Amino acid sequence: MKSLEELMLCRNNLSGSIPKDLGELTKLKILYLYSNQLSGPIPAEIGKPVNRSYSSGNRQLDQWKMKSLVELMLNKNNLSGPIPKALGDLTELTILYLYENQLSGPIPAEIGKMKSLVKLSLQRSNLSGPIPKDLGDVGDLTELTILHLYENQLSGAIPAEIGKLVNLVEIDLDTNQLTSHIPPEIGYLINAKWLYAYSNELSGPVPAEIGKMKSLVDLSLHNNNLSGPIPKSLGDLTELTILYLNANQLSSPIPLEIGKLSNLVELDLNTNQLTGHIPPELEVTSLCDLTDFTNLYLYENQISGPIPSEIGKLTNLVVVSLGINQLTGHIPLEIGNLINAKFFYAFENDLSGPIPAEIGKMKSLETLNLQRNNLSGPIPSELGNLNKLNDLVLSENQFTGSIPAIFGNLTNLQTLHLHTNKLSGSIPKELAYLDNLRVLTMTQNQLSGHLPDQLCQGGKLENFTVASNKLTGPIPRSLSNCSSFKWVRFNNNSFIGNLSEAFGIYPELQFIDLSDNNFHGELSSNWGKCENLIDLRVARNNISGSIPPEIGNIQGLLGLDLSSNHLLGQIPKEFGRLTSLTTD
Known part of the structure; x- marks a missing residue:
């Protein structure tokens, strides 16, 4: 052979x-x-x-x-x-x-x-x-x-x-x-289309010489310790489709020259120390020339000023991520032009004013997160048109008025965060139509009336919090039987009912707070069958009778608050098994 x-x-x-x-x-x-x-x-x-080997003359071959x-x-x-x-x-x-x-x-x-x-x-x-x-x-x-x-x-x-x-x-x-710097000699690689040096410990500036690598299609330098400004010369990389500089220590404003990257599809600058405004007009061209642009990640920087109205010209955007910055002003009406956007994040900024009704035109949206801003006014009913929404996060703002009943149309919704606002009125019964809902938080508002029947009829609700409102009446049977519960807060309301009848057995339950209500009756032994329970709070109600010894069977219990009730009898000896209990 x-x-x-x-x-x-x-x-x-x-x-x-x-x-x-x-x-x-x-x-x-x-x-x-x-x-x-x-x-x-x-x-x-x-x-x-x-x-x-063999010899040939004086050579060994x-x-x-x-x-x-x-x-x-x-x-x-x-x-x-x-x-x-x-x-x-x-x-x-x-x-x-x-x-x-x-x-x-x-x-x-x-x-x-x-x-x-x-x-x-x-x-x-x-x-x-x-x-x-x-x-x-x-x-x-x-x-x-x-x-x-x-x-x-x-x-x-x-x-x-x-x-x-x-x-x-x-x-x-x-x-x-x-480690160390990216050598400026990298700029001689004029035929390179892909340069990946991410997830290292590189430091120093992004060399301006990279702007000579005019064949580059993908430049990925993220997850390093690079610092200094983004070089303007990157605007010369006109073939570039992907630019990842995220998770570094880059500073200074975003250069206007980025707007020259007419083939850009993804721009990720998140988790840096960038300052200045989001540029509305970018030197030779403008944002509207980035017609193939689908992913914009600017979150976790120090970017200030308004969201430019020109963003509405980027009609192919799929992901817009602007969270954890210092953005101010109103959300521009032109945002409604982003009809292909699936994810819009602007949480943890200083945005103010109302949510524009035009957001209701963004019918591809799957996630809308505006949490922790200073947004105000009523929640627009047009959000009910976004029937592809999986996650709607409007918490920690200053919204007023009622929860729109049209939210019942959002049948794909899995997460709805409305907590820490100034919402009033009753909780609409239409929320019971949301069979896929896993998380519903409405704490710290001014909601009143009874909880609607049929909540949790889809059997998927895990996190349900309505604490610190003005709610009254009994707990609906659909919630009493909601075996999917993991994290529940009814505290600081005026709920009534016999506690032993209002709640059942919840095999996945980890936390429940029923404090500061008007529940009566006795504690049920069923609490001892909630094997995953970590924290049980029933303080400041009208609970009577003895403490069921079965609670001592909950081996992972960290917190138990039954204070300020009318309990009688002895502390069960089984409580000696609760070795995981801690103090606040």
Whole structure:
């Protein structure tokens, strides 16, 4: 078989080690052993003589070297140990895939001698040490187009010599432990389309020279420690579709030049220290030229000023995330033009004024979160048109008036947060139509009247809180039988009824507060069957009778407040089992 040129044993269940004798296949051009269960080291014999040579005059010639090898794919096995330095002698090799193994040690500098190499993939192989500068310093890897080193344990700086690999198209260095600055020489890689260096420990500025990489389609530098301003030169990357700079320490305003990125699809600048306004008009063009733009992430910065009305021209936006900033002013009416938006987040800002009725035109919305602002006025009934909504979060504002009955149309709704506002009137019975509702919070309002019947008829309600309102009357039977309850607050109202009849057994219940109401009757032994209960509060009611000893069976109970009632008898000895109880 010494004349064999191709050996393909890939995608089997082969095990054991790679035979060293393969090194004797001197004419072999293609060796595919990938996607097996091979283990042990990569034999150095693949790249060097097998202790045999012959003399020609005064020269010693290597006869058994696999010098004709063009493609070597050993990826997706269980190979271990270091990458043999001898592989550097395979000067005809164009493809070297060793990824997804259990290798160790550094990348050998000798790989820099593989002058024909086009694709080098070493990702997910447990490699450590620095990226050898010899990859570019030797000057031999001029054909290299793909460099995949991601998800290893590589450390040290990105070598400046990488700028000499001028034919690189894909550079993937993410999810390592790389440190120091991004070298400005990176700008010489004018053919690169993908540059991934995210999830490292890179620091310093984003080099302005990246603006010379005009073939870039995807630039992902997120989850590092990069600082300083976003360079204006990034506006020259007119082929760019994805720009991820999030989770760094970038500062200063967003440069207007970003508006020149007419092919941009996703812009993620979240979790930085950016300041200034969201630019309404961006130098050469304007926001409306970003016609393919779908994802805008600016949350958790220090951006101030209003939401520009020009945002309404970005009609292909799917995600708008502006939360945790210092935005002020009204929500612009033009927001209603975002008919393709599925997610709109503007929580934790200083927005004021009413919710514009035009939001009711955003019929693709699945999540609307305006929590923790200074929004006021009534909740517009037009929100009831958003029948794809899963999550509606309007809590911690200053909304007044009643809860719109048309919310009963939002049959896909799973989460409805209305707590901490100034809402009044009764809770509309139409909320009972929301069979998919899991979370309904209405605490700290001025709601009055009875709880509507049939709440929880879908059997999915887990978090139900109506504390600190002016509610009266009995607990509806549908809530008494709501076995899906996990977190419940009825406290600080004027509810009435016999406590032993108003509540049942809740196998998933963790927290319930019934304090400060007008419940009477005795505590039921059923509370002891709520095995996941962490906190039970029934203080300041008209409860009488003895404390049921079954409560002592709730092993994970951290809090129990039965104070200011009319309880009689002894403290059950079973309470000695409540070793997890804590004090506030």
